[in-house]
Amino acid sequence: MKELVPDHQGLVLVMLFVVGNTLVFALGGVAGPDIWLAFLLATVLAIPMILLMARVRSLMGGASLACGLEQLLGKWPSRALAFAYAGYAWRLACYVVSDVTNFIQAVALPTTPQVVTATLFALLMLWAAKEGVEVLARFAAIMSKVVFNVLFVTFLMLLSQVELGEFQPVMYNGVKPVWLGAFQLLEFPFLEVVVLFWVFDCFRSKKSPYRVFLPGFVAASLILLVMASTSLAVVGAERYAQFYFPVWAAVARINISTFLTRLEAIIGVTFAIGSFVKMAACLLAASRSLAYSFGFADYRFLVTPLALGVIPGSQWFISTLLDVELSVIKTYPTSATFFQAVLPVLIWIWVEWRARKLGRGKSSPTQAGGQ
Template sequence: MEKQETISPIQTVLLFLAGMTGSSIVLIPGPLTGAARNGAWLSLLFAFLVGMILLACILYLHHCYPGLSLIEYSRQAIGSGLSLLFAVPFILTLFWQESAIVMEIGDFFKSTMMKNTPTSFINAMFFITIGLTARAGIEVMARMFVVLLFIMFGFIFVVWVLVAPYYHFEYVLPIMPDGIKPILHGAYISLGFPYVEIVIYSMLLPSTRPQASQKLGKYMFGALAINGVTLIISILVSIMVFGPVAGDLKYSLYQLARLIFIEEIIERIESVIGISLIAGSFMKASIVLFILAKAMSQVFRITNYRLLILPIALIALLLSVTMYSNGAAFNEDGYTVWPLTDSLVYALPTLLIVIVTLLKKTKTGRHPT
C-alpha cells in the first residue's frame, strides 16, 4: 500500500500559485496584448473573475467530498460510466498541456539563449528533470518550490522596478480603441490559459491535511488574487514600456529585462531573469505531470502513481517534438482551440458535478458523501 502524502494548506496554496503563475507570466502578456491591445488588462480581469467562480466550485466540491479527488468524486456524483467519459478527455488534455509547457520552454531557450542547441535535446533534459521531481512526490515539491517561487516573484518585481525610467503612462490610453470585441477576444484567450486550468488543481486538494484545512479556501482565493495582480501589472508594464509594439513581443517580460542598464553596474541581466521565469514553467510542468499520473492511477485503479510518471514523461516528450512542425501552428492551437478545449474538458464536467451535487443535497438535505 502506497503511503499517503500530506502537505499543509500553505504548501497546497503555494503549489497552486506556482502552477497558475509559472508559465503564464512568461507567455500571457504578449499574446494577450496582441489580441486586446491597451485593454489586455481588462481581458485578464474578466477571465480572472470567471476563475474565481471555478475556484469556488472546486472548493465547494472539496468540502462536499473530503479526501477525494475530482476523478474519485465524479464517480459518486455522476456514476462510473459518465465519469469515465469525462476522465478520458481530461487525461488526454493533460498530456497535451504537459507537452505544450515543455515545448514553450524549449522554444524560449531556442529563441533567446541557446540558439544552436536542438529543441529535442532541451525538451529531453527538461522531461528528465520534471519526471524526477514529480516522482519525488508532492511533499518534496511543496518544500522545494517555496524557494523557487520566491525567486521567481522576486525577479519579476525587480524587473518592474528597474524598467520604471522607461514607463510612458500615456501609452495605456485609450483603453478600448477598437471597442469591446478585442477585449472579449483577449478574455477568451486568458480564460483558457490559465484560468480554466484552475480545475486541475482540485487533484491536489485531497493531499491537504484535513485537520489543518479550515482556512484553505481563504488562502487559495488570496493566491489567485496574487496571480491576477501579478499578470495585470506585467501587462500594464509591458504596454507602458513598449507601447503599440507590446503585442508583437512573445516574451515581453524577458524583453523588458534586456532594457535594464544602470551606470554599467547592472546590465545584461536578462539571462538571470530568463532562468527565473523558466523556473516557473518547470514548477508548473512538474505539478501537471504529478496531477496526470495521479489521474491515470485513479482511473485505472493503480495503487502507486509513481510507476506511471516516467512512461508518461516519455510519451509527453515524444508529443512535444512531433505534434507541431512550427511555432505558428502551435500558437494557433494554443490561442484558438485550446481555450475552447479547456472549457469543454475541465470546466463543463466540473459545473455538471456541482449541479448534480447541489440537486442531491436539495433532495436529501445533506451532502452526497
C-alpha cells in the same frame, strides 16, 4: 498513504502554476492598451470557476481524491472523467514543455535540438512527479521565493521606463478586444488551474481548498497583470503584441546607470523554473487521474511512461514558436472550453445533487463565495 500539503504551500503551488509558464508570452495582446482591463475581467470571470472547483474539493472533506470522487460521482462516471482529464493534463504538459524548449531555442540556444532540452525537463519532472505532490509543493514554496522576488525586483527596475500614456486611450476599439483578451487569458493560463484539481491528494480541512485555490489564483493573476501591464508600458502598446516575448524585450531594456543591464536572462530563469512546476504538476495530474481511471491505488508506475511520452509529445503538438501562438488562438480553445468550463460546471452540478442526496451538502457551511 495520504499526501497532505499544507495550505500555504498549496497556495504557492497554485501561484507558480498560473504565473510560471505564461510570464514571458504576450498575454492579452489583443486587448492592446486595455490589457489591464482584460486581466481584471478575466480574473473576475475566473473566480466563480475557481470557487466551484474549490467547492467540489471541499465537499470531499478530508478524503483523498480517489475516495472523494468515487463517493461524490460514483465509480464509473468518476473514472471516465479521470480518463478524460488525464489526456488533457498530459497534453498540457506537452504544451508547457514545448513552450519552454521553444523559448530557450529562440532566445539562447538556436542550434541545440529541442529534444535535448525537452528530455532534460522531462527527466526532472519525472522525478518530481514520482516524489509526489508534497515534495512538489515544497519545491514550489522554496522556488516561489526566488521567482517572485526576482519578478518584484524586475518590476522595480522597469518602473523608470514605464510610459503611462501607453494605456490611453481606454477602449479605443470598443469592448470587443477586452473580451477577446479576457477569453484568451481564461483559456491560457487562468482556467488551466483545473489541472490542479487532480494534483492535490487531500486537504487538511473543508476550508482548505478555498484557502489554497482562491488566494493563490488571485495573487497570481495580479502578478501577471502587473508584469504584463508594465512590459506593455515599456515596449509600447503597439509593439507589445508583435513580440513573442514582450517581458523579455522589456527587461532587455533595463539600464540602470549603465551597470545593471542585460538582465533578460533572469526572466528566462524564472520562466524555466515556473514552467517546470507547471509541467510537473500536469504530469502528476495526468498520472494520478490515469491511475485512478484504471483503478490503481498508486499512480507512480505510470509517471515514467507518461513523462517519456511527453518528449515526443511536446514536439508533436507544437514544434515552432509560431505554433505556440497559433495553438492558443486556433486549436486549443475548443478543448480548453470543454475541459476548463463545461466539464467543471457539469461536475459541480452533479456533485451538488449527489451531495444533497447524501446529505453532505448541509454540513458544509461554506457556500461558493463564502471564503
